[in-house]
Amino acid sequence: MKINIAIILLSIFFVTKIQADLVSLDDAALKNVDGAGIGIVLEDFLYNAGSDVGEGGEFIIGGLAGSQYDGANQEAKLNVTQFYIAGSGSENGSKVEGRTVNIGRLLFPFNIELLNGDDFGIDDKAVLELSAPVKNDATADNLPKAGSQSYFGISTESRTERGGLVGSTTQNTIGSRVSGFRSLDTTIFNSRAAERPDIGISFGVSFDNEIPVENLGLHLESVAVDGSYLRLWGDSGALRTEFSLNVYADNVEVVACDGTGGNCGDSVTFDGFSLEAEFGAGNFQPVTFEVIPGTGANSGNFIFEVASIAGQCSINTSRGSCRDNTAANIATRNKYIDYYENGPAINAYIENVNVGGSDFGSTTISNLQFQYLKVETHNLQ
Amino acid sequence: MLNTFSKILLLFLLPVQVSFALLVPIDEAELSSVTGQSIIKIDTQGSNGGALDGSGRVEYTKITLGLDIETSLNADLLELGKYDRSGDNSGTGADLRISDFALGKIDNNGNIIPFKIKDPFIELAYQNDASGKKTVAGVRFGFGEASGALSGNFESLTGDVNVDILDYGAGLSNADGALAQFASFLLGSNPISAKASLVDSSGNANQVRATQVGIPNGDQFNFYASGGNSFTLNLATIVPGLDCVSSGFLVCYHARAIANNCEALGIDVCFDLSSYQTLDVGTDSTPANGLFLSFQTKPINWYDKDSGGAFQATPTVSGAFFNVPNGGLTVDLTQALTGTRRVRTKYVDPYFNGY
Numbered sequence: 001m002k003i004n005i006a007i008i009l010l011s012i013f014f015v016t017k018i019q020a021d022l023v024s025l026d027d028a029a030l031k032n033v034d035g036a037g038i039g040i041v042l043e044d045f046l047y048n049a050g051s052d053v054g055e056g057g058e059f060i061i062g063g064l065a066g067s068q069y070d071g072a073n074q075e076a077k078l079n080v081t082q083f084y085i086a087g088s089g090s091e092n093g094s095k096v097e098g099r100t101v102n103i104g105r106l107l108f109p110f111n112i113e114l115l116n117g118d119d120f121g122i123d124d125k126a127v128l129e130l131s132a133p134v135k136n137d138a139t140a141d142n143l144p145k146a147g148s149q150s151y152f153g154i155s156t157e158s159r160t161e162r163g164g165l166v167g168s169t170t171q172n173t174i175g176s177r178v179s180g181f182r183s184l185d186t187t188i189f190n191s192r193a194a195e196r197p198d199i200g201i202s203f204g205v206s207f208d209n210e211i212p213v214e215n216l217g218l219h220l221e222s223v224a225v226d227g228s229y230l231r232l233w234g235d236s237g238a239l240r241t242e243f244s245l246n247v248y249a250d251n252v253e254v255v256a257c258d259g260t261g262g263n264c265g266d267s268v269t270f271d272g273f274s275l276e277a278e279f280g281a282g283n284f285q286p287v288t289f290e291v292i293p294g295t296g297a298n299s300g301n302f303i304f305e306v307a308s309i310a311g312q313c314s315i316n317t318s319r320g321s322c323r324d325n326t327a328a329n330i331a332t333r334n335k336y337i338d339y340y341e342n343g344p345a346i347n348a349y350i351e352n353v354n355v356g357g358s359d360f361g362s363t364t365i366s367n368l369q370f371q372y373l374k375v376e377t378h379n380l381q
Numbered sequence: 382m383l384n385t386f387s388k389i390l391l392l393f394l395l396p397v398q399v400s401f402a403l404l405v406p407i408d409e410a411e412l413s414s415v416t417g418q419s420i421i422k423i424d425t426q427g428s429n430g431g432a433l434d435g436s437g438r439v440e441y442t443k444i445t446l447g448l449d450i451e452t453s454l455n456a457d458l459l460e461l462g463k464y465d466r467s468g469d470n471s472g473t474g475a476d477l478r479i480s481d482f483a484l485g486k487i488d489n490n491g492n493i494i495p496f497k498i499k500d501p502f503i504e505l506a507y508q509n510d511a512s513g514k515k516t517v518a519g520v521r522f523g524f525g526e527a528s529g530a531l532s533g534n535f536e537s538l539t540g541d542v543n544v545d546i547l548d549y550g551a552g553l554s555n556a557d558g559a560l561a562q563f564a565s566f567l568l569g570s571n572p573i574s575a576k577a578s579l580v581d582s583s584g585n586a587n588q589v590r591a592t593q594v595g596i597p598n599g600d601q602f603n604f605y606a607s608g609g610n611s612f613t614l615n616l617a618t619i620v621p622g623l624d625c626v627s628s629g630f631l632v633c634y635h636a637r638a639i640a641n642n643c644e645a646l647g648i649d650v651c652f653d654l655s656s657y658q659t660l661d662v663g664t665d666s667t668p669a670n671g672l673f674l675s676f677q678t679k680p681i682n683w684y685d686k687d688s689g690g691a692f693q694a695t696p697t698v699s700g701a702f703f704n705v706p707n708g709g710l711t712v713d714l715t716q717a718l719t720g721t722r723r724v725r726t727k728y729v730d731p732y733f734n735g736y
Contacts, residue, residue, distance in 0.1 A: 063419055064419055064421045064422065064423055065419045065421070065422040065423075066422055066423040066424060066425075067422075067424045067425075068424075068425050069425060069426060069427070070424075070426065070692070076421075076422070076423040159481070159731055159732075161481075161534050161655065161658070161732075163722075163723060163732040163733060163734070173731055173732050173734075174731045174734060174735045175731040175735070177457040177458065177480060177481060178457040178458050179457075179458065179480075180458065180460070205423055205425075205442065213425060214425075214442065214515070216442070216505075254505070254517065254520070256442075256505060256507055256515045256516075256517055257515060258513060258515060263512070263513045263514045263515055264514070264515065265507075265508075265510070265514045265515045265516030265517070266516045266517060267517055268505070268517045268520050268676075308453070308493055309728070310487075310491060310492060310493050310728075311491070313728060315490060315491030316736070317489055317490055317491070318489065319489060319725070319733065319736060320487045320488055320489045320490065320491050320492075320725050320728075321491075321725070321728055321729065321730065321733060321736040322728045322729055322736075324736075333728075333729060336727075336728045336729045337729050340455075340727060340729060346456075352464075353462075353676055355517060355518070355519060355520060355676045355677065355678050356508065356516050356517045356518050356519075356678040357516075357678070358678040358699070359464060360462050360464055360476070360676055360700055360701060361462055361463040361464025361465075361475070362460075362463045362464070363460065363461045363462070363463070364458055364459075364460040364461075364463070365456060365458070365459055365460075366456060366457045366458040366459075367455075367456060367457035367458070368454060368455070368456035368457075368482075369454060369455050369456070370452060370453070370454050371453040371454065371455070371485075371493060371727075372451070372452060372453040372485070372493050372495060373450070373451070373452045373453075373454070374450070374451045374452070374495075375448055375449075375450050376448065376449045376450075377420045377447055377448055378420070378447045378448070378449060379419055379420070379447060380419050380420060380421070380422040380445060380447035380500070381419065
């Protein structure tokens with residue numbers, strides 16, 4: 001049995017809500033542990049917080065701009081009445097007491113690791129990775145595997161559209177694209193029922209310190225985030241990242257009630273919600289976070305940027321494409337081809353959207369790639 | 382060699398040695414320069430203080446994010462509202478289906494020209510019943526402002542796409558038909574305007590799973606006199622189907638041709654949506670206001686403020702709904718009659734033969 005390091009289990013106790021229990025590893029489990037980094041597992045976890053004005057506790061997000069009925073600008077406040085992470089069956093947060101959940105498991109923990117950047121297109125750099133449990137490989141022995149299995153089984157179609165104008169006889173469109181999702185592979189989840197929490201938040205909306213005019217709730221049922229990761233490294237004096245956010249939930253529901261939290265009618269629900277979103281591709285397309293310094297008009301603005309992929313191949317200036325007339329040009333052109341075929345992408349599928357009791361079928365976003373994305377905040381008044 | 386665990390321990394230990402910093406109070410002068418950003422805005426509208434909906438019982442809560450977004454993106458497929466509607470074959474239709482969807486473009490020098498978005502928002506509409514119960518009647522995702530190239534194969538579209546056709550009479554030379562050619566000859570320098578929207582194959586306005594865009598039945602091509610060409614415009618009214626509606630002695634200032642059954646002046650005025658491979662939404666100087674995507678359980682109005690600050694309603698139908706606002710898209714006659722060519726959206730682009 002070759003184990004470099006035993007996994008350190010961090011049991012984090014939140015007030016009296018946590019009942020953690022260390023469970024011994026048997027040999028069969030231990031042999032699959034190739035120790036590296038720190039694994040985190042929270043057993044029997046339950047978090048339930050909210051405002052309890054009677055006891056002097058309030059959870060308020062204030063300082064928001066707002067208005068009522070096209071009136072004058074007012075300060076809007078969100079009075080968080082409940083935020084919870086609980087076991088399944090919480091029924092939108094109404095039944096959280098005693099419903100604990102395991103966050104990760106010993107074979108599939110949340111991880112903090114130092115990795116070799118060469119493996120991710122980040123040459124000669126150590127990469128700090130924070131990651132959720134890796135996905136199962138359903139084709140083998142249901143043990144954690146490297147690589148990224150996808151929840152989505154895709155179907156494809158050949159492009160038949162003309163690249164030119166109507167009536168053009170030139171057929172210059174090539175290749176194939178995703179035409180839809182034909183199957184969903186639930187076996188990739190390590191987070192089985194006991195490891196898929198219900199997560200939700202409810203808050204009242206009020207203006208200028210008045211009583212809430214309405215209550216909104218967002219509830220995710222049976223959530224898994226397997227395969228998600230955040231990688232951090234430094235380059236040219238700046239922090240760079242790439243990350244993947246996977247969210248799978250049996251149901252995502254938005255509920256609206258009156259200011260007292262009562263009179264809740266039909267809601268908006270997204271049944272069978274699944275999202276696999278990758279941002280950044282090593283140093284080819286790093287993701288950066290920045291706050292504009294100084295005292296200028298934009299100072300303090302927060303910027304999230306997925307770097308532009310422009311400028312990394314020699315351009316044929318008659319058409320804007322990558323040149324391919326030399327071996328060096330072909331090599332850089334091939335980097336783009338690989339990026340478009342295998343680079344970071346966003347896939348999302350909702351089995352059914354239900355608004356106010358009416359079904360509106362499935363929603364699909366397939367193979368969405370940001371060649372460039374810059375998001376800068378500004379003040380709303 | 383340090384193994385990974387040791388490196389991590391060092392990582393955690395090193396900062397400890399430099400972390401014995403005292404907390405120092407910030408004085409008033411420093412504090413006065415600290416301001417938080419309000420990047421979230423919450424607005425409510427509806428029955429409680431001035432009904433916007435005819436029923437008087439629809440309320441709206443809109444959450445706006447103070448963001449300036451620039452992007453260039455490509456997607457294989459964007460499909461919303463795939464369910465069976467009455468009249469469609471089972472399992473075949475979607476309210477919105479766009480393949481090879483893209484925002485932004487790449488110019489001939491390889492520069493990315495991004496699609497720009499300002500202040501995106503999410504809005505809920507509630508239907509309140511007599512007892513005060515709130516039922517969500519709709520949700521929409523929209524942009525305060527948007528501009529840039531929007532590309533894709535529009536296979537099915539439910540919504541409102543308003544296209545302004547602005548050109549000169551000479552543009553009619555691109556149309557088939559002797560009448561159009563004759564009109565083009567006479568009206569070469571006369572400004573033309575028309576509005577196109579989603580229609581069915583007979584020219585009837587159709588907002589549900591449309592596959593064609595055109596000038597709806599009863600709408601008109603407008604021909605205007607500019608400079609000294611009011612005489613030629615008057616002369617052109619000898620063309621069957623072209624009527625003068627504002628005239629003087631031997632002159633005409635405004636003539637029109639009424640569209641009927643997808644024809645006007647003998648030319649086709651309805652076209653496959655897929656012919657329009659790239660649409661220019663707004664401009665840098667005049668971004669489009671009111672671009673949104675929504676779901677609603679019934680036909681309800683969504684409201685946006687115009688440039689004068691007045692609320693303008695956008696009526697919708699039940700299901701998924703994609704709205705391109707008035708003034709959001711402008712094409713010339715050549716583009717209207719022959720389509721718009723897809724711009725480059727990738728550095729190795731399948732629509733440019735893989736180059």
